[in-house]
Amino acid sequence: MELPLFRHNRPNRVVTFDEYREEGGFEALKKAFSGMSPNDVQQAVMDSGLRGRGGAGFSTGRKWSFVPRDLPGPRWLICNCDEMEPGTYKDRVLLEHNPYSLIEGMTLACYALGVRHAFIFIRKGYEKAAANLARGIEEAKKAGLLGEHILGSEHSIDLDLHLSAGRYICGEETALINALEGKRPNPRSKPPFPAVKGLWQGPTVVNNVETLANVPAIVANGAPWFKGLALNPEGAGSKLFCVSGSVKNRACVELPIGTTLGDIIDGACGGMRDGRKFKACIPGGASTQFLKPEHWTLPMDYETVAKAGSRLGSGGVIVFDEGHCLVEATLNLITFFARESCGWCTPCREGLPYVKEILTRIENGRGEEDDITILREHVKYLNYTFCALAPGAMAPLDGLLRDFEDEVREHITKKKCPFKG
Amino acid sequence: MIPETLKTSLKARVASALTPREAAVDVMKELQAHYGWLTDEAVEEAAALLGLSPLQVEELATFYEMIYRRPVGKKVIHVCDSISCWCADCDKIIQHLKDKLGVGLGGTTADGMFTLIPCCCMGMCGDSPAMSVGGVPYGKLTPELVDEILEMERNNR
Ligand SMILES: Cc1cc2nc3c(=O)[nH]c(=O)nc-3n(C[C@H](O)[C@H](O)[C@H](O)COP(=O)(O)O)c2cc1C
Ligand code: SF4
Numbered sequence: 067m068e069l070p071l072f073r074h075n076r077p078n079r080v081v082t083f084d085e086y087r088e089e090g091g092f093e094a095l096k097k098a099f100s101g102m103s104p105n106d107v108q109q110a111v112m113d114s115g116l117r118g119r120g121g122a123g124f125s126t127g128r129k130w131s132f133v134p135r136d137l138p139g140p141r142w143l144i145c146n147c148d149e150m151e152p153g154t155y156k157d158r159v160l161l162e163h164n165p166y167s168l169i170e171g172m173t174l175a176c177y178a179l180g181v182r183h184a185f186i187f188i189r190k191g192y193e194k195a196a197a198n199l200a201r202g203i204e205e206a207k208k209a210g211l212l213g214e215h216i217l218g219s220e221h222s223i224d225l226d227l228h229l230s231a232g233r234y235i236c237g238e239e240t241a242l243i244n245a246l247e248g249k250r251p252n253p254r255s256k257p258p259f260p261a262v263k264g265l266w267q268g269p270t271v272v273n274n275v276e277t278l279a280n281v282p283a284i285v286a287n288g289a290p291w292f293k294g295l296a297l298n299p300e301g302a303g304s305k306l307f308c309v310s311g312s313v314k315n316r317a318c319v320e321l322p323i324g325t326t327l328g329d330i331i332d333g334a335c336g337g338m339r340d341g342r343k344f345k346a347c348i349p350g351g352a353s354t355q356f357l358k359p360e361h362w363t364l365p366m367d368y369e370t371v372a373k374a375g376s377r378l379g380s381g382g383v384i385v386f387d388e389g390h391c392l393v394e395a396t397l398n399l400i401t402f403f404a405r406e407s408c409g410w411c412t413p414c415r416e417g418l419p420y421v422k423e424i425l426t427r428i429e430n431g432r433g434e435e436d437d438i439t440i441l442r443e444h445v446k447y448l449n450y451t452f453c454a455l456a457p458g459a460m461a462p463l464d465g466l467l468r469d470f471e472d473e474v475r476e477h478i479t480k481k482k483c484p485f486k487g
Numbered sequence: 488m489i490p491e492t493l494k495t496s497l498k499a500r501v502a503s504a505l506t507p508r509e510a511a512v513d514v515m516k517e518l519q520a521h522y523g524w525l526t527d528e529a530v531e532e533a534a535a536l537l538g539l540s541p542l543q544v545e546e547l548a549t550f551y552e553m554i555y556r557r558p559v560g561k562k563v564i565h566v567c568d569s570i571s572c573w574c575a576d577c578d579k580i581i582q583h584l585k586d587k588l589g590v591g592l593g594g595t596t597a598d599g600m601f602t603l604i605p606c607c608c609m610g611m612c613g614d615s616p617a618m619s620v621g622g623v624p625y626g627k628l629t630p631e632l633v634d635e636i637l638e639m640e641r642n643n644r
């Protein structure tokens with residue numbers, strides 16, 4: 067079956083507006099504007115089982131349903147294209163090949179939610195994606211598919227780009243809202259959740275690029291079609307997996323939800339690089355736990371991956387081989403999180419550098435038995451922070467202590483890293 | 488002082504935003520492009536354009552990775568040290584850059600051409616190891632390729 071997201075992609079260039087339209091692009095928008103109420107669109111998304119592709123995997127239809135309909139004043143939609151989660155590059159690949167699915171998806175989402183003005187928040191470094199979007203928005207406006215009186219209707223919708231200046235925490239939805247308002251992007255407290263009080267205190271939906279880019283296909287083909295794309299009954303739709311690390315072809319591929327880990331690595335990526343042996347992988351960006359060889363046949367779907375003790379997350383699969391020291395890999399991840407901590411709350415600001423120090427000590431052969439206990443305490447206590455950055459940081463550490471405790475211990479008893487000569 | 492043309496275009500950018508503050512990052516970036524880094528003078532100018540206090544601009548300027556509140560070289564090299572690049576041996580690339588440029592992380596070359604700064608995942612994990620030079624992204628780096636890129640970027644001001 068044809069998968070919705072990469073369907074329009076050309077090998078080495080961006081698809082043109084005309085090509086996209088010839089292949090059925092903007093038909094969903096026409097369908098919605100000619101015969102579906104905003105509620106119908108929202109219901110289709112709800113029934114499709116679409117879950118947020120930004121990391122948390124929350125039901126998109128349910129998120130939309132939290133927006134109060136009866137409050138006066140504007141509501142907002144923000145597309146999250148901050149994509150700074152290490153190992154994640156799917157939104158970039160999608161937008162460098164096709165900005166139109168996102169533009170059409172956002173227009174449909176605005177229609178469903180009663181939003182007049184939406185934003186796309188784009189990270190620094192994604193200038194090519196931003197240029198594609200800027201051009202696409204102009205083309206859509208000219209064709210009467212965006213802007214004033216879309217398709218001659220009474221609905222008007224504007225899309226604006228906000229180009230950021232680089233900082234991982236801006237991807238956290240409440241920090242993103244502050245960033246968009248031009249305030250220092252520390253997260254806000256939840257509740258109130260953005261759906262009730264977000265951008266400029268108005269009801270706000272924040273969705274990932276991939277999430278919103280799925281909406282046109284759902285509206286065009288219906289919820290049952292979308293559900294049927296998945297290989298397992300619990301799942302729905304396709305997923306972009308962007309693979310890096312020790313595989314032969316490091317690629318960003320669209321596969322049905324429920325594709326097994328082994329099929330991603332062996333099938334889509336041509337297997338392991340240089341005959342190396344699979345040791346572990348992080349399935350969904352830096353904030354997820356390790357999966358191991360026993361998970362080779364695990365269907366990659368939100369529920370099953372969660373049951374296996376990790377998270378599907380962003381779909382950024384980072385593959386490690388037998389030659390990789392996972393203490394050092396975890397140290398690299400923690401170093402990232404410590405640097406990106408926004409400094410707002412003490413456990414994260416002080417705790418992450420401390421964890422980094424301990425892991426550095428262990429990696430350099432100066433670790434002590436007690437260190438493992440101290441690390442475990444941090445895994446526990448860094449769950450109580452102001453936002454999800456620190457708990458995310460603890461996920462790979464938790465995984466390391468759960469699945470590779472022997473490797474950690476070996477560093478301590480041998481007083482050196484067993485992977486260094 | 489910024490030229491009148493830049494001032495006019497920045498004023499237009501601020502006016503087109505739903506609230507002036509929303510344009511803050513754009514204004515800082517433009518001023519940085521003009522001065523080479525976000526100077527104290529630029530902070531004050533941004534504040535005036537945005538209707539903020541210099542302190543409020545400072546709060547923003549110090550938060551973002553790509554806003555420089557200290558002098559930097561003509562081109563800033565951001566070299567990724569996150570996990571996928573680590574898998575692709577970015578440590579070797581970073582060491583090579585340090586040796587080749589004769590600077591440590593955060594340092595600027597004697598000729599004022601390059602400043603070397605480590606950065607977080609650039610979203611180029613499939614092409615790791617990766618870096619950007621003056622905003623231009625480069626992937627699949629090897630020491631030889633790094634030499635070529637530096638040579639090219641040096642001549643191509
Ligand atoms: C530290 C941190 C960084 C995040 N970065 C991103 C990001 O870059 N892109 C993204 O879509 N979601 C990111 N998220 C998740 C968002 O907060 C939010 O849940 C998501 O954008 C919702 O969209 P979805 O429901 O479509 O997945 C991040 C969360 C945290 C805690
Ligand atoms: S957990 Fe970290 S990133 Fe989140 S608010 Fe606290 S200090 Fe900032």
Ligand code: FES
Nearest residue numbers: 567572609611612
């Ligand atoms: S980890 Fe270096 S580009 Fe993603």
